[in-house]
Amino acid sequence: SAVISQKPSRDICQRGTSLTIQCQVDSQVTMMFWYRQQPGQSLTLIATANQGSEATYESGFVIDKFPISRPNLTFSTLTVSNMSPEDSSIYLCSVATGAYGYTFGSGTRLTVV
Amino acid sequence: DAKTTQPPSMDCAEGRAANLPCNHSTISGNEYVYWYRQIHSQGPQYIIHGLKNNETNEMASLIITEDRKSSTLILPHATLRDTAVYYCIVSGNTPLVFGKGTRLSVIA
Numbered sequence: 001s002a003v004i005s006q007k008p009s010r011d012i013c014q015r016g017t018s019l020t021i022q023c024q025v026d027s028q029v030t031m032m033f034w035y036r037q038q039p040g041q042s043l044t045l046i047a048t049a050n051q052g053s054e055a056t057y058e059s060g061f062v063i064d065k066f067p068i069s070r071p072n073l074t075f076s077t078l079t080v081s082n083m084s085p086e087d088s089s090i091y092l093c094s095v096a097t098g099a100y101g102y103t104f105g106s107g108t109r110l111t112v113v
Numbered sequence: 114d115a116k117t118t119q120p121p122s123m124d125c126a127e128g129r130a131a132n133l134p135c136n137h138s139t140i141s142g143n144e145y146v147y148w149y150r151q152i153h154s155q156g157p158q159y160i161i162h163g164l165k166n167n168e169t170n171e172m173a174s175l176i177i178t179e180d181r182k183s184s185t186l187i188l189p190h191a192t193l194r195d196t197a198v199y200y201c202i203v204s205g206n207t208p209l210v211f212g213k214g215t216r217l218s219v220i221a
Contacts, residue, residue, distance in 0.1 A: 001159070033208050042200070043157070043211040092156050094209070101147050102209055104156035 001097045002027050006105030013083055013112050020079045021108045023093035028073035030096070034066070037090040037107070046091075049076045083112045115212030116140065117201045122216040125195075131188040133215050135201030138182040144205045146177060148186045150197040151214075157200065160186065191219045 003026040013019050023032060034046040047055040047068055055068040069077045080087055090107045097103045118136040125131040137146065145164050149157040161168055161175045163184075168175045174187040188195055200214040 004156075006156075031208075035211075037154070042213050043209075045208050045210065048208055090154055094156075101145075101149075101159045101162050103159065106156045107154070109154075 002029065002095050002103045004093060004095065004103055004105035006093055006108055008108055009106065010109040011111070013110065015084050015112055017083055018079055018081045019083065019110060020077050021091050021093075023076045023078070023105055025074045025095055030073070032070065032076045033094040033102075034068065034076075034078045035092045035094060035104075037092065039088070043092065046078070080110065083110075085112045088112045115210050116203050117212050119199075119201055119212060119215045121213065122218070124218050124220055125188075125191045127193060127219055127221050128190055131186075131191040131195065131217060131219070133186040133188075133199050133201075133217065134183065135185070136183045137201070137203045140181050140203045141205065144203045146175065146181075146184050147202045147204060147209065148173070148175065149200045149202065149209075150195075151200070152194075152197040157211075160199075191217075193219050193221060195219050 005024040007022045032049045035043040037043045045058050046061045047057045049055045049068045049070040051070045051073050067079045088111050090109050092107045093105045094102050145162050147162040148160040151157045161173050163175045177184045196219045198214040198216050202209050
């Protein structure tokens with residue numbers, strides 16, 4: 001299955017600032033997915049990122065708040081913009097890996113103060 | 114919304130089999146049943162998946178009923194390291210939608 005490197009693993013940020021999270025995959029993949037996991041909750045899909053096209057956002061998530069880049073088939077970034085304490089969550093990227101279903105990164109634990 | 118229903122929590126004695134149920138009565142013909150687990154807020158870990166036949170791998174067994182409306186994940190000899198939240202997900206060629214899962218506590 002694919003191996004995902006996600007950076008940073010954790011960060012503490014001031015409200016009103018932005019953080020960019022990177023997701024690097026060791027193989028080429030068509031679709032990458034970004035999830036949010038709020039404290040004590042399950043994972044919620046933010047968006048699907050295809051290379052060469054605009055990301056597709058789920059209901060409740062907008063591009064201005066969570067801009068996504070997908071410059072090639074092995075890399076994607078998610079930016080959390082104009083952060084507030086409500087954005088404190090774990091952010092995870094994921095890719096489809098065929099026979100093994102989907103592989104997830106280890107996540108970025110974000111705390112906004 | 115998630116298309117599965119799971120009990121919120123279960124306990125299992127160490128060394129015994131853990132049987133985790135999942136209902137997915139609205140599953141479509143082309144949708145697979147996936148099981149993942151999440152330990153200490155790490156990224157979810159793939160366990161097993163199946164379409165309609167029972168499946169077994171080195172981690173677990175998946176039993177799917179003939180009508181495909183429910184399934185059971187079996188961890189044959191649970192250890193303390195199996196304590197985690199277990200998610201049952203049905204999905205075709207679409208991103209995974211997570212429900213609340215079952216919090217399994219393996220007790221010594």
